[in-house]
Amino acid sequence: MKKLFGILLVAGLVAGSAVAEDDVKTRTAPVGSTCLSGEACAAAPAPAASAGPKSGKDVYGGFCTTCHSAGLMGAPKFGTAADWAPRAAKGKETLYTHALKGFNSMPPKGMCAACTDDEIKGAVDYMLDGSK
Ligand code: HEC
Incomplete structure (x- = not known):
């Protein structure tokens, strides 16, 4: 009986530590990395890249408008x-x-360093189309 108790205790310790280790791994894993194996993972935040390209209008409204709405430093005014x-x-x-x-005085990429080339081109198109 004493021996059986000892085996159970050891087994319990091993199982216990395995659980604790898994727990730590899950909690310390970088956000999103626990969902890479293709399983459904609704709780993970969508990576920024999957938000899709920004529209020309969005890029204009977020960056270009700073100078191009008022014509700052001689910037051609929108509209x-x-x-x-x-x-x-x-x-x-x-x-x-x-x-x-x-x-x-026109800064590269209109100060939207994170914008893709296509997003910047879209913003140019947006300003051209809106300024005819
Ligand atoms: C910090 C102010 C500023 C921001 C922000 C800015 N621009 Fe400009 N932009 C200017 C100025 C000033 C000029 C005029 C430069 C000149 O003609 O000497 C200009 C000119 C331009 C031109 C005309 C270039 C040419 O060859 O005549 C385009 C196209 C343009 N900007 C696009 C953009 C786009 C797209 C964005 C946003 C992604 C943007 N700009 C953001 C200041 C800015």
């Missing part, structure tokens, strides 16, 4: 055809390049 016509005359590719790489 003002007279400001944008001479820009549009340069051709879209030039405007895309200037928006991406910068142009005089």
Whole structure:
């Protein structure tokens, strides 16, 4: 009886420590990494990248508007055809390049460092379309 108790105690300790270890692993795993094996994982927050590309309007509203709504530092104003016509005359590719790489006081990517090239181009299109 004493021996059986000892075996049970040892088994209990082993099982107990295994559970505790799993528990720690789960709790210390980086967010999202416990759901990589393809199982449904509703509680995990969606990674930012899966939010999809930002629209030109969103990028404009989040970044470009800072300068382009008021015409800060000579920025062509959104909605003002007279400001944008001479820009549009340069051709879209030039405007895309200037928006991406910068142009005089126009900062590269309009200060949206996290924006993709396509998102910046979308914002250029949005301003051009809204300023005819
Ligand atoms: C910090 C202020 C500022 C922000 C923010 C900004 N711009 Fe500009 N942008 C300017 C200025 C100033 C000019 C005019 C530069 C010049 O003609 O010398 C300009 C010019 C431009 C032009 C015309 C370039 C050309 O060749 O005539 C485009 C296109 C443009 N910006 C796109 C954007 C987009 C897209 C965003 C947002 C992602 C943005 N800008 C954000 C200041 C800004």
